[in-house]
Amino acid sequence: MALVGRPNVGKSTLFNRLTKSRDAIVADYSGLTRDRHYGNGKHTGHEFIVIDTGGFEPDATSGIYKEMAKQTRQAVAEADVVVFVVDARGGVSAQDHDIANYLRRLGKPCLLVANKAEGLLEGAQLVEFYELGLGEVLPVSAAHGQGIRSLLDQALKPLNLQGDADEDEAVPGVIKLAVAGRPNVGKSTLINVWLGEERLVAFDLPGTTRDAISVPFEREGQKFELIDTAGLRRRGKVFEAIEKFSVVKTLQAIESANVVLLLIDATQGVTDQDAHIAGYILENGRAVVLAVNKWDAVDEYQRELVKRSIETRLGFLKFANMHLISAQKRQGLGPLWASIIQAYKAANCKMSTPMLTRLLLESVQFQSPKRAGMYRPKLRYAHQGGMNPPIIVIHGNSLEHVTDAYKRFLEGRFRQAFNLVGTPLRIEMKTAA
Numbered sequence: 001m002a003l004v005g006r007p008n009v010g011k012s013t014l015f016n017r018l019t020k021s022r023d024a025i026v027a028d029y030s031g032l033t034r035d036r037h038y039g040n041g042k043h044t045g046h047e048f049i050v051i052d053t054g055g056f057e058p059d060a061t062s063g064i065y066k067e068m069a070k071q072t073r074q075a076v077a078e079a080d081v082v083v084f085v086v087d088a089r090g091g092v093s094a095q096d097h098d099i100a101n102y103l104r105r106l107g108k109p110c111l112l113v114a115n116k117a118e119g120l121l122e123g124a125q126l127v128e129f130y131e132l133g134l135g136e137v138l139p140v141s142a143a144h145g146q147g148i149r150s151l152l153d154q155a156l157k158p159l160n161l162q163g164d165a166d167e168d169e170a171v172p173g174v175i176k177l178a179v180a181g182r183p184n185v186g187k188s189t190l191i192n193v194w195l196g197e198e199r200l201v202a203f204d205l206p207g208t209t210r211d212a213i214s215v216p217f218e219r220e221g222q223k224f225e226l227i228d229t230a231g232l233r234r235r236g237k238v239f240e241a242i243e244k245f246s247v248v249k250t251l252q253a254i255e256s257a258n259v260v261l262l263l264i265d266a267t268q269g270v271t272d273q274d275a276h277i278a279g280y281i282l283e284n285g286r287a288v289v290l291a292v293n294k295w296d297a298v299d300e301y302q303r304e305l306v307k308r309s310i311e312t313r314l315g316f317l318k319f320a321n322m323h324l325i326s327a328q329k330r331q332g333l334g335p336l337w338a339s340i341i342q343a344y345k346a347a348n349c350k351m352s353t354p355m356l357t358r359l360l361l362e363s364v365q366f367q368s369p370k371r372a373g374m375y376r377p378k379l380r381y382a383h384q385g386g387m388n389p390p391i392i393v394i395h396g397n398s399l400e401h402v403t404d405a406y407k408r409f410l411e412g413r414f415r416q417a418f419n420l421v422g423t424p425l426r427i428e429m430k431t432a433a
């Protein structure tokens with residue numbers, strides 16, 4: 001956790017509170033805490049590290065202030081969460097705005113804390129801090145030890161210390177998984193490796209017959225169903241691609257899956273057919289994980305080419321995690337599971353209306369949509385219109401004039417806030433008549 005703010009707002013005092021130490025020098029001189037200070041703290045059984053920083057002027061270009069800005073940026077880079085301290089008595093300064101702009105662009109969890117708030121009527125003087133666009137303002141008094149507990153509750157929350165939102169933690173129910181890809185990319189090889197793994201336990205799912213290509217299995221507490229993938233047939237105990245590649249079957253598999261693992265052949269790069277399959281996945285709004293197989297069989301030069309072809313031809317899937325694997329050599333396969341579960345969770349993410357609306361308004365404040373002739377689109381509020389894929393419906397006026405670039409900007413903000421990795425996200429605009 002990094003403490004950031006202009007000089008004299010009480011960072012060092014707060015540092016002492018949080019670390020219950022006297023390590024940082026508290027003094028009424030601006031800029032005394034020049035270097036970074038590290039301290040340990042503990043809250044509800046969780047240990048954390050606090051980094052105190054000198055005063056921060058993001059745009060400082062010379063001398064001691066430049067050095068302080070550098071130190072602060074390093075502290076911020078190291079931290080999982082940034083605590084931005086402002087002076088409840090001094091009000092919002094231009095410098096606070098600069099710092100807020102800097103922090104918003106980082107996209108790290110950030111907590112806005114108004115210090116020296118002892119004896120201030122809650123809220124009254126704090127309203128102006130909302131204009132910093134960082135959401136809720138938390139009043140504290142470092143000197144008097146008020147509000148410190150809620151500060152820590154809030155600051156440690158995004159870190160999921162309770163582990164309740166671990167990326168690869170099991171979700172209830174069965175995740176339907178389709179392994180898609182052109183003939184010969186290695187689908188059967190991968191599936192057979194999986195099914196031969198000890199960690200993978202087959203179970204019976206009502207309604208599935210023994211020879212249907214629907215294999216229910218459980219892995220580390222998570223249930224999956226491997227659904228019929230185009231061209232794959234069971235031959236005794238193993239799977240083989242015995243049919244001709246069928247577009248219709250691929251489509252059906254994609255449609256009935258929750259998550260699609262799209263395999264690309266590293267020795268071939270991204271072909272037209274790969275791009276088509278990827279297109280189907282996006283059109284169907286399916287969660288997706290990319291895996292480039294046969295990574296063992298390509299040299300450095302080819303690797304660069306493959307990476308580039310993915311960027312140029314599959315750029316529209318850049319919300320998805322990508323893994324470089326070798327099914328045959330069983331390399332890089334473990335991390336696939338976490339990505340599959342993460343994509344599933346993202347596709348089924350629930351987003352509250354207040355949270356969406358707050359994010360929307362903060363985004364507009366950060367960068368408002370362009371005026372189109374006489375019209376200036378006015379974005380008012382947002383709510384979730386569906387799941388799998390998540391749909392965000394934005395309400396307002398003149399929204400038909402919102403540019404695609406602006407929609408992409410909003411998409412980026414929503415994705416970041418809700419950690420939407422691996423799922424398409426749809427944004428719909430509803431203009432009031």
Ligand code: GDP
Pocket residue numbers: 005006007008009010011012013014025026027028029030031032033055115116117118140141142143144
């Ligand atoms: P820094 O430059 O941001 O590290 O600020 P300091 O921690 O050195 O504090 C600057 C001044 O503000 C010192 O005189 C502190 O005593 C005072 N101060 C710190 N916290 C509080 C507080 O909660 N209430 C009041 N009234 N003063 C405080």
Ligand code: GDP
Pocket residue numbers: 181182183184185186187188189190240241293294295296297325326327328329
């Ligand atoms: P499918 O048609 O997508 O099911 O592909 P297969 O699993 O039948 O694999 C096609 C060919 O690629 C086979 O000869 C496999 O041995 C080979 N293959 C699969 N995975 C890998 C890999 O990771 N590395 C290499 N070098 N070859 C692989």
